[in-house]
Amino acid sequence: MSITVRAPAKINLHLGVGAPRADGFHPLVTVYQAVGLCDDVTAAESPGWTLGVTVPDWIDPDAVPVTGANIVDRAARLLADHHGVEVHASVSVIKSIPVAGGMAGGSADAAAALVALDRLWGLETTDDDLLALAAELGSDVPFALVGGTALGTGRGELVEPVADPATWWWVVVPSDQGLSTPAVYRRFDELSPDAPEEPADARALLLALATGDPVILAGALHNDLESAALDLRPDLADLLELGEASGALRGLVSGSGPTCLFLAEDADAAREVAARLSESRSVVLVTNGPVAGAHVVTYA
Numbered sequence: 001m002s003i004t005v006r007a008p009a010k011i012n013l014h015l016g017v018g019a020p021r022a023d024g025f026h027p028l029v030t031v032y033q034a035v036g037l038c039d040d041v042t043a044a045e046s047p048g049w050t051l052g053v054t055v056p057d058w059i060d061p062d063a064v065p066v067t068g069a070n071i072v073d074r075a076a077r078l079l080a081d082h083h084g085v086e087v088h089a090s091v092s093v094i095k096s097i098p099v100a101g102g103m104a105g106g107s108a109d110a111a112a113a114l115v116a117l118d119r120l121w122g123l124e125t126t127d128d129d130l131l132a133l134a135a136e137l138g139s140d141v142p143f144a145l146v147g148g149t150a151l152g153t154g155r156g157e158l159v160e161p162v163a164d165p166a167t168w169w170w171v172v173v174p175s176d177q178g179l180s181t182p183a184v185y186r187r188f189d190e191l192s193p194d195a196p197e198e199p200a201d202a203r204a205l206l207l208a209l210a211t212g213d214p215v216i217l218a219g220a221l222h223n224d225l226e227s228a229a230l231d232l233r234p235d236l237a238d239l240l241e242l243g244e245a246s247g248a249l250r251g252l253v254s255g256s257g258p259t260c261l262f263l264a265e266d267a268d269a270a271r272e273v274a275a276r277l278s279e280s281r282s283v284v285l286v287t288n289g290p291v292a293g294a295h296v297v298t299y300a
């Protein structure tokens with residue numbers, strides 16, 4: 001038997017970041033949206049454990065953590081330990097989400113692996129246990145399970161779905177060089193020594209979502225990590241300007257970066273912005289959200 005689970009990339013429509021907590025993590029108030037760039041994780045029966053990763057030509061294969069250090073290995077061990085079973089499966093990951101790009105690609109793989117292995121091993125893990133295991137793997141892994149649009153609090157691991165009836169169109173520009181999330185948070189601390197304990201709330205963003213109007217959403221997008229990411233990668237500021245000059249309603253850094261996002265008026269406008277950006281950038285993707293969280297696409 002083999003099972004394929006698809007899990008989406010996330011973007012942060014609002015990312016409010018507070019001063020670091022005692023455990024070193026930063027308190028967040030964020031609004032996640034799952035978008036249609038997805039990784040597929042296939043788990044098949046096997047006596048041992050193997051993990052293979054396939055990337056499209058625009059992703060550097062060396063940027064993907066190797067077997068043993070990959071978050072999918074950790075997800076498998078955590079799930080197996082939780083139930084007291086052996087880790088045994090042949091797992092392959094087909095990536096379409098930028099690596100180290102601020103779109104939670106590794107988290108999507110972890111979420112998809114939890115669901116695929118749970119089904120393959122017949123474990124019937126409860127939703128609450130799956131979410132708790134996901135949170136142990138990383139702050140935004142629970143969201144990759146839930147998908148849609150959700151408010152994230154705590155260090156990002158506490159997720160609560162929010163209404164988001166519209167479809168929003170995004171142009172996504174990955175970078176050939178990844179950015180380390182811890183490094184971006186460290187730079188945030190240096191640049192914001194007076195960060196408040198309570199992160200900026202998401203009220204304006206949630207009201208904007210409810211209007212369904214992309215012009216209003218564009219005005220409400222917020223990312224407290226953006227200045228830190230731009231400080232580490234000043235070239236991204238030019239890209240954001242170029243996207244806006246190419247017709248995007250707003251450009252912003254995705255999470256901790258370096259992937260940049262551009263909100264467009266509709267699907268046609270997104271394709272036009274993408275065409276303009278493609279004149280100078282080798283990889284420009286068009287997608288939309290919200291989409292579903294990790295879900296089974298094939299049982300064979």
Ligand code: C5P
Nearest residue numbers: 024025026138139140155156181182185
């Ligand atoms: O939870 P996750 O493994 O995705 O976090 C990666 C790193 O990002 C953490 O080790 C930490 O340095 C930083 N981080 C943080 N505050 C958060 C989430 C992540 O400082 N809320």
